[in-house]
Amino acid sequence: MKKRTLGVGIIGGGFIARFHIRSWTGVRGADIVGVFDPDAKRAKEACAMARELEVGPAKPYESITAMVADSAIDALWICSPNYTRTEVMEEIASAVLRGKGELVGVACEKPLGRNVKEAKKMIELARKAGLLDGYLENQVFAPAVTRGKEIVWTRGAAIAGPPYLARAAEEHSGPHMPWFWEGTLQGGGVLNDMMCHSVEEARFMLTPPGAPRDVLTPVSVTAYANCLKWQEPKYAALLAKNSGGKTDYLKRPAEDFARSLVEYKDKTGKILVVETTTSWCYVGAGLRLSMELLGPEYALQINTLDADLKVFFSRRVKGKAGEDLVEKQNAEIGLMPVVADEGVEYGYVDENRHMVRSFRNGLRPEENFGDGLAVTELLMAAYLSAETGRTVPFPPKGLESFVPAVARGAWNPRTK
Numbered sequence: 312m313k314k315r316t317l318g319v320g321i322i323g324g325g326f327i328a329r330f331h332i333r334s335w336t337g338v339r340g341a342d343i344v345g346v347f348d349p350d351a352k353r354a355k356e357a358c359a360m361a362r363e364l365e366v367g368p369a370k371p372y373e374s375i376t377a378m379v380a381d382s383a384i385d386a387l388w389i390c391s392p393n394y395t396r397t398e399v400m401e402e403i404a405s406a407v408l409r410g411k412g413e414l415v416g417v418a419c420e421k422p423l424g425r426n427v428k429e430a431k432k433m434i435e436l437a438r439k440a441g442l443l444d445g446y447l448e449n450q451v452f453a454p455a456v457t458r459g460k461e462i463v464w465t466r467g468a469a470i471a472g473p474p475y476l477a478r479a480a481e482e483h484s485g486p487h488m489p490w491f492w493e494g495t496l497q498g499g500g501v502l503n504d505m506m507c508h509s510v511e512e513a514r515f516m517l518t519p520p521g522a523p524r525d526v527l528t529p530v531s532v533t534a535y536a537n538c539l540k541w542q543e544p545k546y547a548a549l550l551a552k553n554s555g556g557k558t559d560y561l562k563r564p565a566e567d568f569a570r571s572l573v574e575y576k577d578k579t580g581k582i583l584v585v586e587t588t589t590s591w592c593y594v595g596a597g598l599r600l601s602m603e604l605l606g607p608e609y610a611l612q613i614n615t616l617d618a619d620l621k622v623f624f625s626r627r628v629k630g631k632a633g634e635d636l637v638e639k640q641n642a643e644i645g646l647m648p649v650v651a652d653e654g655v656e657y658g659y660v661d662e663n664r665h666m667v668r669s670f671r672n673g674l675r676p677e678e679n680f681g682d683g684l685a686v687t688e689l690l691m692a693a694y695l696s697a698e699t700g701r702t703v704p705f706p707p708k709g710l711e712s713f714v715p716a717v718a719r720g721a722w723n724p725r726t727k
């Protein structure tokens with residue numbers, strides 16, 4: 312396919328869709344042509360944002376099938392909630408297979424599925440419909456990660472030997488929408504929601520530049536999960552209030568803190584380690600992504616709250632609460648870090664450039680559904696380890712059909 316401009320349709324016009332739309336000012340060769348969201352207001356707002364930013368003549372569509380049927384749309388970005396993944400992909404595949412229209416590719420936000428079965432289904436449907444597939448893991452496209460990896464590998468690793476330990480952490484004070492907090496809808500708690508980023512970003516840094524992911528084989532996974540903050544009655548009451556009484560963390564909590572240690576083996580049999588920490592109970596200035604890559608004679612470190620821009624507001628500046636300085640901002644006064652261009656720094660711009668370029672050239676993106684499935688497998692092994700309190704060899708038995716207790720609404724650390 313060598314169409315001059317790729318027409319992109321977005322499924323789900325919420326929080327992450329807006330990140331993608333804002334990032335599009337740095338994307339070439341593609342326009343945002345439309346948005347489908349069952350919430351018409353959301354679709355309209357997202358389209359207005361795209362038109363305002365002049366990143367495409369976006370208009371709301373009445374269904375996914377209508378987007379597939381429109382020849383102006385060549386690729387779809389799945390940005391709807393986790394619990395809609397397979398139904399959304401089923402509709403895309405069915406519309407293509409029934410000849411309603413043609414698509415080149417589909418890109419899907421994390422996680423690819425809430426469990427291994429769902430992630431596999433996504434791959435199967437994309438294959439059946441003959442679509443190129445991209446997995447939207449923004450962190451492996453973040454400039455600090457890609458540039459840091461390049462420097463460490465070409466200078467440090469080339470002279471002193473490859474890295475052996477990668478650490479990644481993603482922490483904030485909790486998701487913005489009630490469905491994220493429900494294990495049954497989201498697929499878990501913070502382990503599923505945010506460790507998907509950390510295990511993949513850290514694995515990416517440990518992998519030699521340009522090498523396929525299978526140069527490193529997971530050997531074992533050890534994980535821990537708990538609910539440290541949000542099960543406290545006063546915080547559980549806040550979640551109940553924010554969800555119109557639906558979320559009940561006294562009875563059905565999800566983990567708000569989780570860590571994992573993944574052992575990998577390289578082709579020579581040497582062990583390498585990925586260590587991750589994720590939390591929904593970190594109350595700092597806002598979202599904090601921290602990463603490290605350590606080798607025999609070098610170290611790399613990233614901390615997104617160590618921003619080069621800081622502003623100070625005295626106690627007399629009593630403005631409205633907002634997220635105008637940084638994602639998941641927790642305060643408005645004092646000395647505040649500002650991530651000047653979050654779309655660039657978190658990796659959305661380079662991620663979308665890569666997806667667009669791959670689709671326009673008829674190539675499978677480097678980060679694709681295969682990577683999404685591999686991440687899901689690691690996360691499910693982590694849940695298995697956390698549930699049993701043991702290190703699990705990878706792949707553990709029963710991984711294919713495993714559904715974490717938290718995703719079944721059957722997890723409560725207080726009643727263990």
Ligand SMILES: NC(=O)c1ccc[n+]([C@@H]2O[C@H](COP(=O)([O-])OP(=O)(O)OC[C@H]3O[C@@H](n4cnc5c(N)ncnc54)[C@H](O)[C@@H]3O)[C@@H](O)[C@H]2O)c1
Binds near residue numbers: 323324328349422
């Ligand atoms: N890469 C990241 O860092 C990152 C950050 C946030 C969210 N996400 C992922 O993006 C996805 C969406 O998250 P969000 O924060 O935007 O959630 P959100 O709740 O803010 O937005 C989701 C939107 O999808 C719409 N929707 C619901 N059902 C739908 C359906 N069947 N078809 C189409 N649209 C539907 C909702 O009306 C809503 O507008 C999730 O899978 C989440 O894990 C990724």
